[in-house]
Amino acid sequence: MNPAPGSRGAVITAWITTPITAALVRGAPELEPTAHGLRPHRLPARARAQTPDPQLAMVEAQPSGVRLCFRTTATAIELDALATRRAYAGVPSRPPGVYDLLVDGHLTGRQSVPGGDTLTITMATGAVEHRAGPVGTVSFTGLPGTAKDVEIWLPYDEITDLVALRTDAPVVPVTGDGRPVWLHHGSSISHGSNAASPSTTWPALAAARGGVELVNLGLGGSALLDPFTARTLRDTPADLISVKIGINLVNADLMRLRAFIPAVHGFLDTIRDGHPDTPLLVVSPIHCPIHEDTPGPGAFDLAALREGQVRFTATGDPAERAAGKLTLRVIRDELARIVTQRAPDDPHLHYLDGPALYGAADFAELPLPDRLHPDAATHRRMGDRFADLVFAGDGAFARVGA
Template identity: 80%
Template sequence: MTLRPRPRGDVINTWITTPLTAGLVRGAAELERTEHGLRPHRLPARARAQTPDPQLAMVEAQPSGVRISFRTRATAVELDTLATRRVYAGLPPRPHGVYDLLVDGHLTSRRSVAGGATLTIDMATGSTSHQPGPVGTVSFTGLPDTDKDVEIWLPHNEATELVALRTDAPVVPATGGDRPVWLHHGSSISHGSDAASPSTTWPAVAAAAGGVDLINLGLGGSALLDPFTARTLRDTAADLISVKIGINLVNADLMRLRAFVPAVHGFLDTIREGHPSTPLLVVSPIYCPIHEGTPGPASFDLGALRDGRVEFVATGDPADRAAGKLTLRVIREELARIVAQRATDDPHLHHLDGLGLYGAADFADLPLPDRLHPDAAAHRRIGENFARLAFEGTGAFAAHRSGRG
């Protein structure tokens, strides 16, 4: 911890620079030391080394659910970071990632940071190019002059390197109190695609309502029953675990029914090696009309792209279901059957139908803007529905809900 004077208006305040360490970062599997600082990863290095997929490399480094967490009396906080922003060739620029500031669990401010590197992606060719950029600073001021828990939720949709943390009062790592740890795995929907901010992705909304400490292993485009993901879940300390399975397997057209069923069993077996009696909730896909009865692969709607919009279409043939191609209806049926079969020997295994989170009526009210991902309002609804179905009443996690929100 270092002290240095820093001008603020016509007043010289003494700022404290606190080293960024694992004790201040929650929700990451590990922190990689870079030339600039620390890069949070949501998959450990051993898992990352087992696939050459650039999509997975990109999304696991986007720190969904990762936050800097500390206790302090500070009234002002500055965080230096280096973002890596995605730009899709031919499409309008994406908005900058958002940093959410929570004080004693309440969202009090949102900011973005300037600067940053740029990753340009050509969706037509699959090529990418990287342009370096400068470190930026996100500042929060006007915090109450009291002892408080502070969390800075990092952008869920852009890779971020942590460079420096400054405050005008000392900080100590937050303990997390007595909140149970909820470990969740899913697709881009769980990752937070199209949510308004990192603390308003549907898992973050549900975690706040359930009074639990979130570790979000939602991986955009990459919830594919990979064995290394199962081992990561197995090896991560958690009080509650959920896995949301389905949509990526359909839109990637990755496997047929013959492979899907044993892959699900194997995925659950691996998790159970490390968590033999932890409540484990298997969640089936939410409603998505393009893939309800039509297999993948999913593809960009080229007409929409020409008009500057991103929308998706299903390109499979519904008749191919007879040959074992997967649709969302098939996956929901199989997951319900698999969980019922296993639950005879595993009383801590539970099933949640994704249509209870977001079904046809929800789609009519809050349609998927790109035909695949929920928007900010739908994220909130899904999170609230999950909290009600999982953390309340007879829900799988109800007995473990913390009294703290």
């Protein structure tokens, strides 16, 4: 009896290896063959080809919301994967990404895969050093031998190549239970930022409470009203759609008010080309003091970096608002006005003010650790509030699938 590598003491007499195919993967429109296995992508190849931005290339391949889903009586499950992790020179390493095991919807196990590749980024120059590492294994044992639905949520913060899936009993893809599909787009805050694990990002928590299937197109640093992102939203089957717009536009100092207004209209128009009657929720930015009234660009706080800490600061001048520079308050006002303007011709369009999810009072209690991104506790608060405001009562998504 030879347990497979990574079985961590489990003695399995007959492992069954199941090919990983699209039928087992949810939340990723494309699986790219690599030298090691299959890499989930959250943007299709055509969209990826339309920008040279390395930030977008990295984050869209980080599988936020992507999970393997199957039904099995297995008591032991192993997944081989190759992680690609990022690190910043001079800053303490981030902990490795987490895999969550859910059994019949309940969190049952949590592990990280060893090994993997590392990309070390020197922030002063932008130089990137690649260090190759081995494929690793996560192993979950001692599971009940009854038939059950299993989900393995992949890390939201590291590129993941899926290599092999082994179990001690056959698996079959879960064909779906008719739950509505919620397609969400946003920034790193929607991507996961500092959530504890992939099933506890605020969109994942809200989806669980709302009883919907999540497709998470949160793209760290890359919610920039790109036309190819709008077309991806247009072409993705969905029963519910939300777009959280604003913080990255200020961070990047990407456009002025003159460009922002028609860009939002165009983004919404493109989504409506594929989803003319789908409930569509526009969400403005949550409270973030550094950018409430100060334009971008955002930057790393160099004094904090010298102390080995990551914090962000705004480098713009509040007086530049008069020339059309964007701040979070400006964006909230404009998004509310745009939704109001469009509403008479689009009765399924809705607006949610971001500070209703996380506002100034929340910041006083649960400050943003790096001045930009929520922590694990804030993700939970935001997920609960989104569920209460949007999926319950008279919320924008409350009656879909009822």
